[in-house]
Amino acid sequence: MNDGDRGAGHAARPKRADARRNKETLLDAAAAIFVTSGVEAPVRDIAAKAGVGTATIYRHFPTRADLIIAVYRHQVEACVEAGPALLATSVTPYAALGRWIDLFVDFLVTKHGLAAALRSDDAGFDALHAYFLDRLVPVCTELLDAAAGSGEIRSDLEAYELMRGVGNLCIGADSDPRYDARRLVGILIAGLRRPH
Amino acid sequence: MNDGDRGAGHAARPKRADARRNKETLLDAAAAIFVTSGVEAPVRDIAAKAGVGTATIYRHFPTRADLIIAVYRHQVEACVEAGPALLATSVTPYAALGRWIDLFVDFLVTKHGLAAALRSDDAGFDALHAYFLDRLVPVCTELLDAAAGSGEIRSDLEAYELMRGVGNLCIGADSDPRYDARRLVGILIAGLRRPH
DNA sequence: TCTTCAAGCGGGACATGGTTCCGTTTGCTC
DNA sequence: GAGCAAACGGAACCATGTCCCGCTTGAAGA
Numbered sequence: 001m002n003d004g005d006r007g008a009g010h011a012a013r014p015k016r017a018d019a020r021r022n023k024e025t026l027l028d029a030a031a032a033i034f035v036t037s038g039v040e041a042p043v044r045d046i047a048a049k050a051g052v053g054t055a056t057i058y059r060h061f062p063t064r065a066d067l068i069i070a071v072y073r074h075q076v077e078a079c080v081e082a083g084p085a086l087l088a089t090s091v092t093p094y095a096a097l098g099r100w101i102d103l104f105v106d107f108l109v110t111k112h113g114l115a116a117a118l119r120s121d122d123a124g125f126d127a128l129h130a131y132f133l134d135r136l137v138p139v140c141t142e143l144l145d146a147a148a149g150s151g152e153i154r155s156d157l158e159a160y161e162l163m164r165g166v167g168n169l170c171i172g173a174d175s176d177p178r179y180d181a182r183r184l185v186g187i188l189i190a191g192l193r194r195p196h
Numbered sequence: 197m198n199d200g201d202r203g204a205g206h207a208a209r210p211k212r213a214d215a216r217r218n219k220e221t222l223l224d225a226a227a228a229i230f231v232t233s234g235v236e237a238p239v240r241d242i243a244a245k246a247g248v249g250t251a252t253i254y255r256h257f258p259t260r261a262d263l264i265i266a267v268y269r270h271q272v273e274a275c276v277e278a279g280p281a282l283l284a285t286s287v288t289p290y291a292a293l294g295r296w297i298d299l300f301v302d303f304l305v306t307k308h309g310l311a312a313a314l315r316s317d318d319a320g321f322d323a324l325h326a327y328f329l330d331r332l333v334p335v336c337t338e339l340l341d342a343a344a345g346s347g348e349i350r351s352d353l354e355a356y357e358l359m360r361g362v363g364n365l366c367i368g369a370d371s372d373p374r375y376d377a378r379r380l381v382g383i384l385i386a387g388l389r390r391p392h
Numbered sequence: 393t394c395t396t397c398a399a400g401c402g403g404g405a406c407a408t409g410g411t412t413c414c415g416t417t418t419g420c421t422c
Numbered sequence: 423g424a425g426c427a428a429a430c431g432g433a434a435c436c437a438t439g440t441c442c443c444g445c446t447t448g449a450a451g452a
Contacts, residue, residue: 022401042438053403188380240409255430
């Protein structure tokens with residue numbers, strides 16, 4: 001998946017060296033700005049930090065969603081891979097589900113504004129929704145099905161809905177010391193328990 | 197609390213008739229626009245609908261929060277008053293809590309964008325946060341304390357945190373048929389149950 | 393190495409939406 | 423009906439996302 005790769009099938013010329021360098025510089029700058037100003041930081045700020053023009057950002061990342069995805073891709077993939085691993089090592093599927101959700105929450109609450117962006121109905125974030133859901137819903141479904149199969153939880157909840165709910169609970173979790181998203185998500189997960 | 201009232205203590209001249217009329221017109225226009233375009237609709241749209249200039253909005257409602265509060269004040273107060281009533285008429289405090297939360301959720305999910313505005317960290321919404329929390333947290337505390345006192349639920353959750361959590365779960369509930377905020381809030385409330 | 397040229401670049405131009413300012417209008421009081 | 427302060431409307435201003443255009447430069451071939 002490198003920039004120099006040929007497209008599947010016919011040859012595409014590799015990107016110029018300066019373009020590749022700029023892309024890396026932009027990713028670093030964006031990551032830094034996201035930490036301090038959140039994922040909705042002005043495009044010009046990111047461009048300034050990277051020392052490039054604004055158009056260069058749009059050239060490499062047509063929408064803000066593309067930039068956010070590129071910055072956080074590794075961490076999302078780590079979360080995806082943690083799902084089956086937790087299922088294999090936890091004492092029950094429900095325990096695995098709980099731990100996996102914790103992982104996801106920890107990721108979200110430390111990314112200023114990301115949870116809100118995930119919920120934004122701005123069309124520019126469509127790719128962001130799609131990416132997160134495409135990657136995480138299948139994992140969550142697996143965990144949910146396992147926990148339902150073992151009889152620990154109710155089975156009438158879609159992974160999609162749970163992911164959205166957890167994401168929503170994480171909105172604004174930073175910047176409000178009186179609000180603990182982890183605790184509330186814990187309560188939500190507790191609410192999944194099948195009343196025996 | 198009418199506009200023509202004198203301020204507490206020394207005499208303040210009543211507002212001019214046209215000003216009072218404009219304020220009413222603006223409230224009606226805002227209510228209509230909020231329904232169709234959400235509470236973040238452009239100021240100019242609201243002004244146009246009311247047939248006034250934009251400055252007139254700012255004169256009557258310095259921040260968007262003031263306008264939103266004025267539009268929804270009655271419904272929020274109805275919710276406030278429903279709390280003790282439910283507590284008096286329900287079979288258990290926990291049942292009352294559940295029904296009161298349902299009321300709040302029904303209110304939020306039918307107000308396009310309101311839940312999101314409640315969570316926005318935009319300074320212009322400070323008054324909105326303050327109003328909602330000032331009015332609703334005491335009622336929720338009462339219900340929570342009653343349910344904790346009867347031993348039905350855990351007692352380590354502040355009303356503030358619960359209100360924020362419920363509000364968050366309602367974000368984007370319209371405009372997403374696959375997401376049912378009521379169901380998730382129900383699960384959250386179920387999660388409050390004390391494991392006996 | 394030198395030439396050529398398209399990929400890539402920067403910053404200015406434009407659109408949108410919030411906010412403020414100012415000259416004009418208008419209700420109220422005398 | 424005159425005077426005046428309240429209130430008004432809309433233009434002006436600012437911030438930010440997005441797009442365009444003329445210039446620069448990496449790199450392929452002579």
